[in-house]
Amino acid sequence: MDIKTSKKPIGIIDGKFHPCPKSPNCVSTQSTDEKHRMEPIQYSSTVAEAKGRIKNIITSFKRTKMITETKNYLHFEFRTATFKFVDDVEFYFDDSTKLIHFRSAARLGWSDMGVNRKRMGKIRELY
DSSP: EEETTTEEEEEEEEEEEEEOOOSSSSSETOOOOOEEEEEEEEEOOOHHHHHHHHHHHHHHHHSHHHHHHHHEEEEEEEEEEETTTEEEEEEEETTTEEEEEEEEEESSSOOOOTTHHHHHHHHHHOO
């Protein structure tokens, strides 16, 4: 599943997200550089239960919309309040390692003022 949204590639190919761009407005558990890297979320339940928990957390945030859901993948859009900028937030549930990998990236611009990293930290904390 490879989805193009606003010329920014999203989706999973062979269990991997697209790499973060050089800009600082993206974080990913699969990134190899510290500037973009975050640790994945561990789970011990079934994939369906872990997905349900993530979906419940995401719906507690304002201005969110689910775009895609498959057996082991979720894609959401988050809109900022003032300027209506869109961030793409993706989750990949790797049941073999019991890890929830994620990628959160702004569609436009260079800097996000740390919004994606803060959001994903909050989601991890709520999980």
